[in-house]
Amino acid sequence: MQKTAQHQPPAWAERFLEWYCAPELLEDLLGDLHELYGMRLRGKGVFYARTHFILDVFLFLKPYVFRRRSQLPRRNLNLFRHYLKTGFRNVNRDKQYLSINTLGLALGMASALVLIAYIYNELSFDRHFKNSDRIYRISCSTLIDHTYTEFAPIPPAIGLALKEELPEIESLARFQYLSSSASMKYKDNFFFQDGMFLADSTIFRVLSYEFLVGNEKALQGPDRIVLTHSLAVKIFGEDYLDQKDLLNAAIQIQGRDFAVAGVIKDPANNTHVQPVAFIGWHGYAEDNIWNDSHAYTYILLRKDADPVNVQDKMNMFTAENDNIRKVATDFGAEVKVFIQPLKDLHLYSSKMYELSSIGNVNYIYAFAVIALFFLFSSAINYTNLAIAASSHRYKEIGVRKVMGALRDQIQKQFITESALMTFFSALLGLFLFYLLIPRFNQLMDYQLDMSLLLNAKFPLIAISVIVLLSTFSGFYPAFYLSMVNPILVFKNNISTGGQKMRFRKTLLLAQFTISAIMIIAVLAVTQQMNFLRNKELGFNKENIIMISFPGGMMKHLPVLKEELSKLPGVSAVAACSYTPGPASPLDEHLVERANGEMKSTTIARIFFDKDYIKLLGLKFVEGRDFDPDSESDNKYAFLVNEAAVKAFGWDKTAQGAIGRVIDAMNYGKKGEVIGVVKDVNLFSLKHQVEPLIMNLSTHEAPLYVKMNGSNIMSIMSSVEKTYKKVMENTTMDYHFLDDRFDKIYDADRKMNAALMSGAQILIFISCLGLFGLSAFMVTQRTKEIGVRKVLGASIFEIMSLLSKDYIRLIVIANLIAIPLGYLFITMWLESYAYRVELQWWLMFTPLAATLLLSLASISYQVIKASRTNPVNVLKYE
Amino acid sequence: MKGTNLGEFEELVLLTVGILNNEAYSISIANEISRITKRKVSFAVVHSALNRLEEKGYVDSKLGGATTERGGRSKRMFTISRSGKKALLVAKEQRDELWSLIPKVVFKNI
Numbered sequence: 001m002q003k004t005a006q007h008q009p010p011a012w013a014e015r016f017l018e019w020y021c022a023p024e025l026l027e028d029l030l031g032d033l034h035e036l037y038g039m040r041l042r043g044k045g046v047f048y049a050r051t052h053f054i055l056d057v058f059l060f061l062k063p064y065v066f067r068r069r070s071q072l073p074r075r076n077l078n079l080f081r082h083y084l085k086t087g088f089r090n091v092n093r094d095k096q097y098l099s100i101n102t103l104g105l106a107l108g109m110a111s112a113l114v115l116i117a118y119i120y121n122e123l124s125f126d127r128h129f130k131n132s133d134r135i136y137r138i139s140c141s142t143l144i145d146h147t148y149t150e151f152a153p154i155p156p157a158i159g160l161a162l163k164e165e166l167p168e169i170e171s172l173a174r175f176q177y178l179s180s181s182a183s184m185k186y187k188d189n190f191f192f193q194d195g196m197f198l199a200d201s202t203i204f205r206v207l208s209y210e211f212l213v214g215n216e217k218a219l220q221g222p223d224r225i226v227l228t229h230s231l232a233v234k235i236f237g238e239d240y241l242d243q244k245d246l247l248n249a250a251i252q253i254q255g256r257d258f259a260v261a262g263v264i265k266d267p268a269n270n271t272h273v274q275p276v277a278f279i280g281w282h283g284y285a286e287d288n289i290w291n292d293s294h295a296y297t298y299i300l301l302r303k304d305a306d307p308v309n310v311q312d313k314m315n316m317f318t319a320e321n322d323n324i325r326k327v328a329t330d331f332g333a334e335v336k337v338f339i340q341p342l343k344d345l346h347l348y349s350s351k352m353y354e355l356s357s358i359g360n361v362n363y364i365y366a367f368a369v370i371a372l373f374f375l376f377s378s379a380i381n382y383t384n385l386a387i388a389a390s391s392h393r394y395k396e397i398g399v400r401k402v403m404g405a406l407r408d409q410i411q412k413q414f415i416t417e418s419a420l421m422t423f424f425s426a427l428l429g430l431f432l433f434y435l436l437i438p439r440f441n442q443l444m445d446y447q448l449d450m451s452l453l454l455n456a457k458f459p460l461i462a463i464s465v466i467v468l469l470s471t472f473s474g475f476y477p478a479f480y481l482s483m484v485n486p487i488l489v490f491k492n493n494i495s496t497g498g499q500k501m502r503f504r505k506t507l508l509l510a511q512f513t514i515s516a517i518m519i520i521a522v523l524a525v526t527q528q529m530n531f532l533r534n535k536e537l538g539f540n541k542e543n544i545i546m547i548s549f550p551g552g553m554m555k556h557l558p559v560l561k562e563e564l565s566k567l568p569g570v571s572a573v574a575a576c577s578y579t580p581g582p583a584s585p586l587d588e589h590l591v592e593r594a595n596g597e598m599k600s601t602t603i604a605r606i607f608f609d610k611d612y613i614k615l616l617g618l619k620f621v622e623g624r625d626f627d628p629d630s631e632s633d634n635k636y637a638f639l640v641n642e643a644a645v646k647a648f649g650w651d652k653t654a655q656g657a658i659g660r661v662i663d664a665m666n667y668g669k670k671g672e673v674i675g676v677v678k679d680v681n682l683f684s685l686k687h688q689v690e691p692l693i694m695n696l697s698t699h700e701a702p703l704y705v706k707m708n709g710s711n712i713m714s715i716m717s718s719v720e721k722t723y724k725k726v727m728e729n730t731t732m733d734y735h736f737l738d739d740r741f742d743k744i745y746d747a748d749r750k751m752n753a754a755l756m757s758g759a760q761i762l763i764f765i766s767c768l769g770l771f772g773l774s775a776f777m778v779t780q781r782t783k784e785i786g787v788r789k790v791l792g793a794s795i796f797e798i799m800s801l802l803s804k805d806y807i808r809l810i811v812i813a814n815l816i817a818i819p820l821g822y823l824f825i826t827m828w829l830e831s832y833a834y835r836v837e838l839q840w841w842l843m844f845t846p847l848a849a850t851l852l853l854s855l856a857s858i859s860y861q862v863i864k865a866s867r868t869n870p871v872n873v874l875k876y877e
Numbered sequence: 878m879k880g881t882n883l884g885e886f887e888e889l890v891l892l893t894v895g896i897l898n899n900e901a902y903s904i905s906i907a908n909e910i911s912r913i914t915k916r917k918v919s920f921a922v923v924h925s926a927l928n929r930l931e932e933k934g935y936v937d938s939k940l941g942g943a944t945t946e947r948g949g950r951s952k953r954m955f956t957i958s959r960s961g962k963k964a965l966l967v968a969k970e971q972r973d974e975l976w977s978l979i980p981k982v983v984f985k986n987i
Contacts, residue, residue, distance in 0.1 A: 028940060029924070031950030032903050036920060038946040059921040064928055 108378020214262025418474030520821030538680030623675030636671030935961030
């Protein structure tokens, strides 16, 4: 007997049997199995007994042993009506619970939906083009002196040659930018327009744009233009479609006449090509250029073509083509062309000169995680509250069971109730979704709109998210409550502690861990952003504006510069080719190395006039500044920065940097280095200072204007006045330099904004849940509190008694969250060359914040409970 | 209604219930059959046979005889019912009749 008492048959097998076996058969069957187990244990040992016990349990999986389903009528509409009625009554009885629970769930749902909408939109980029799975872009790469650079456009001649060579290409279309700010004239309507493309007539065969007027043959023939709807409105006015001579109307662009050949719909916002107009390539743009990448080249492959095969053929072609080989030797480069699927361009392609700012895959991952956080957190809230709220309904369930309700009927009742509740939440959630969309667009500088809902797939996704969320959060309470044992209920013996409490606490713990991680992320990202903004760049970026020049107006530059520098409050004016941005303006150069050898390299280069160095306050380490009056300085002199000196190894030689030869083949200039400028970070702080070559030039835009004095606004207005006077009354387009620098970190700032709002919502949901939960906890313990007060407990003691559990929970949540959050943050900071030192107090902020917020949310209930007069709660005992 | 014929194994089980008199429950029955027939009889098979016999009304059962080893759970004790006795007698009579009809020479030559 001793022996058998120690060894019990496997509990899970026993539970399994209990689950499937009909109750009337269970008792003796289980008894038999135990007896057999005991016999086998004595005879053949534990292992034999256990395996045979399990075997027997499975041998009994026979129909006659199974639990019979209830014999009552299955679909009882009356009963369902009854569930609905009691459901409504319950919901009505506790309005606070109703509002907290629906609001929490709805908010979680809405926020998650917004993020899902964003992810959906990002993933849908360019997929609406016909045959989008067969469209590829041809891009190219160069490898020069260990520097690998990829370009989105390719030389126009390569595209043509590939079309000749590869039969797999069904059609090919190239397009390139017309100069920025091209002048446009139609009758008396005159303006400057950006974003127009010169395009092959085949463009509409590759990229299927929808025509409002005309057809896809529109660009066949010389001097034709196809407008987008919005440009057509800008030229002809809203009712341009009624205009009789719309087709063939002559528009003057850069002084040349073009006939309108068609109007296409404006491109959708989820496409990476955003044309304003297409102008016929033929007769305008050069075809026979092999060495300059500026033609964006798209191909439509035949249905039977294998892209891998096509890529192989292209590799062979580039290796053998004489023209490409010549270019490669000229540059000392290895040149390759490769194809990229159209669908991948938005998210995965970040080459030089992309057509539009590319999407960020990291956003998609981050947002997917945050969306899950939202769903998880609101489901936890719902489950926790639903269980807590039903604690005063045990008696109801007990009575129902005694009256003969079956377990699945109780489940049905509670599932009906939670379906009712989640239905309200879903309605509210959709409304909140509608409200959140504009806020999201504003934060992220993004375009989501309700047209998503017209698309067949998104509503489907949204509905399945809602249904899944409702089922998950409604299922557990229903399942749990149906297990209530009526005998225990009536003996007043139902415990609120133990297993159930632990489950609820785990959920709460998870919720607060998530909140704390979000707080850490927000804090760290904010600190890094501030750090970047205040970081010394090595030059002064305050109070400098950059005035852009429309094409064709460059001739006014010297005059404008002259006039502006005369203005009071303007301390310097300079022209420079560079506007701060995430990508540096790279170009190929032949550079003399430390040992005197000339080798080609890809390096950033900028052009500026004589005042630029002074305007930014750059310092010289060695050599001298350009002499504007010297003919030779204009034609043959270069400045470099310290990083370039290091990169070429000049600092290790006696000769140093001065007098080193640089050959800039692409802009036909060969000369010597005359000075070295102290390193300043003109580009992104994500990288260390890059090597830079500087050239003297007078005709560059934008124009940098530095102002000093206290009243920037009045100086600005006089600058604008001067501009209008000189520039034939066009409006001044300008940016502040420090704004432009901030723009480089736009992506990160948007991320931060999104994180911040996400964290706020998550914490709000968590606190909402905590508020609701504390209400139920306090009601359950009113009598205990009453007795304690009678026995002399102070208000403070009671308060600490009630909050103790939560405080412990939150401290544990933070202990989990802090290392996790720290890990994420260090990973993220890796992407910056200059990063902020994480402060020690950063770790305690989430702790303090979550503690304070949660104490605040339970305080109302706790204070209310501690202040009640014990007489009121105890008088019925 | 269900068929009331008595299968071979069912007959065996029913007879064993009789043999064990007041001690017949699934485990003891399974053990007894194994002992007499020398063949391995699975407890699950006996259990389902008893269940069938009870459905046909050939045995009656009541709960009783709990032990510690069974975790305090009762046994289901079986006794032969009136119709069970009848079915056994019918089976025996049929068999006896068949025996009596076999010519004696048949066995001699084997």
